[in-house]
Amino acid sequence: MQAMMSNNKPHLSLWRRWNWLVWLIVVAVIYVWAIGGLQFTGLQESAGSVSKSIVHGLVNPDWKYVYNGSGEDLVSLILQTLAIAFLGTIISALISVPFAFWAARSEKEHYRLRSGSGKIVLTLIRTFPEIVLAIMFIKAVGPGSYAGVLAVSIHSIGMLGKLFSEAIENMDRGAEEAIVSAGGNSPQVFMLATLPTIMPEFISYTLYRFEIAVRSASILGMVGAGGIGTPMIFAIQTRNWPRVGIILLGIVVMVLLIDSLSEQLRKRLI
Template identity: 50%
Template structure:
């Protein structure tokens, strides 16, 4: 008997053991799943529920085209424009506020470590609260509407932009800075001619990316009363105007897709 003849039975025996083991594991897993779902009450689809689902899909596939533009009163275009404006203003506010916090948080820009630590802590605290929580706070503080949405997006975006900008500043190539200092340049000239040119492309790319995120968030914040297209969307859902829900969702998808394409193209050229 050759070595191959002796190895073959061993191979088949090991293969059978593996198969038995796999089947046992599968049986145990399936048994656990069945046991877990045994306590869940069975879902009974009523005829009314099926009718509601049919109405939803019918409205989504047959959108209310008249709602796109209405000369008097609210319409899709006004809602999308308001959402766009909320995202733009919120992003601009965040970009302005985050700059001093980022420079104070960068350890290579501030000699005092406690100052850098406090600035980074502030940015971390801001990032903890989601936009929707901040929107609820500002709705209580200043009332429902676009202004609360702008404040929520602006303050929340400071955390992300400030953190990433501080990291870019800390990874600067300081050879240019040192050469300017050696030639007698003051702090302002060093900042303008050595620091800003290095961080500006990355910072602009971050701003555009944050704007894309804010545009999506602005449409959601309207659902809780923070302005934008989300407000008529929640009203349409509550009144079961599914054809209006359909046209609003289509409008949102088109606007976000166009902004993503333009923003992506600009960011590729910048970086």
């Protein structure tokens, strides 16, 4: 916009002088529209007492739920959540590699038909809501953590494929050229140069995606796809706030542990 307007100086200075006002009006209009459009249900009469019992439940968690050996307790379900996230991320990382090479731009390509189409496919996968995927897989394989694994593994392709393809675009081509100049064929180039060069970045992104997958695996259960989300939604619906408290505590501890573990591993990689 600036380059376009630099041809006629007076107009530019006018725009320069008043553009803050234009932005202010635009932002004000957006906010009036946003606030006016929403119907505020306001506080329910029970909101006060519900909040009080929630706080009470959070302060006095149901410690007996942590482990009772039934396989339906907090520890078992947290482990199941981690298993869903782990398996989903690994599967998705494997599927993402071909997607990434599909979507990665290369100098040889003239019209960017291949990489462009790959990028569009990855964007569509990324935008497709994970919850809907979970519900679709529940119809296919029944409720349970298997549906959660499938949902995580398909949904993560969108983001991992994008990160992987960017890693491929920015990688150092030196090793590849060395193998080519020594007379290597393309499978050899791939196995001996391409893969070793980008592997640390791939692993680092996979670990990062695992952190996100842990969070989504803990809510997929709310629609019936296994993990800690299922008892959570039951506890909220039955207003069992001490149970909600202990599950929240479990999720917080799990996420903090996984995040710091993954961060340590990623620091050692790069």
